[in-house]
Amino acid sequence: MDNTHAQTTILVTGPARSGKSEWAERLAHESGRPVLYIATAREDPDDADWTARIAAHRQRRPAHWLTLCSPTELELALLTVGTGECCLLVDSLGTWVANLLELDDAAWSTHCAQVLDALVQRPAALVILVAEETGWGVIPAYPQGRVFRDRLGALVRRLGPRADATYLVTGGYALDLRRLGVPIDRA
Template sequence: MQLILVTGAARCGKSEWAEKLAIESGKIVTYIATATVDPADAEWEARILRHQQRRPGTWQTVSAVEDLASRIDRSQPSDCLLVDSLGTWVANLLDRSDAEWEKLTDELLGKLTVSFATTILVSEETGWGVVPAYPSGRLFRDRLGMLTRQIGSIASTVYLVTGGHVLNLSQLGTKI
């Protein structure tokens, strides 16, 4: 199993780094998109289009707006899965109860630990600033922060991308 976590701030280059790692894997790449297209949001559609235009045409793209674990479960050892992004996936599921959320994350973590594919997950860092003023913002921050931490604890490599630079936290840091 090769599980890689790429985390960092907004617009810092996380996706580009993850894409580079996927290319370097030499495997068949499947891009797992967690975002939904909203025709009423031109700016969001433009962001999605920029991501699509950067990716090689040989990559397959699949959607996992909710059921990310089953997408990972379908992988083969010859696959490289690039999941972009955990933050969007968490946002898609904010309406779930704590019990439902725990079940979903347990399923995801379980599939990640038994997958033979190279799996690269992109996650946004939250909580480095102000505490969100609204309950939904705090719920998002807490769920994403905990999920990122859980995946980081089982990942073979964790990268922090910030200011256009990449740090290999697995080499520089110590697991808690």
């Protein structure tokens, strides 16, 4: 990984169980920087499956990585934690979006704009964002599912062109979309 940029943003996206978190963790490790893991999940002791998923993520991370739980205030975390030498690993944007589904469209737009601004103003040298791809299946039959899918899809679409590297992880492979892809939104 190139460590010569003052600030670098990497977006890692893909479907469920594709390996995107593992790829993001590998990139963080290979950066050679101290890593601060920003977890967006809320723990729920009544949900054994969710608890097991969180535990699996924790067990996979090196013990020396610090973890910050930030289920809703991602923009604040991006602006206030880390240093110019560290790597922030945010896992995941889909969970963050789900945690804010109750917001109306105006409040949601404000949160998104604040996160995009924070990515530019942050103190950390490297930020790796993990995001789920939700629009590859059927259109959800219930309104809240459609809001989630649309909000996350729009956020990922806005982040991709702003990121210095964008990876799609699927089928056991990480594809470098900057190198292989053609941008559809040209200024």
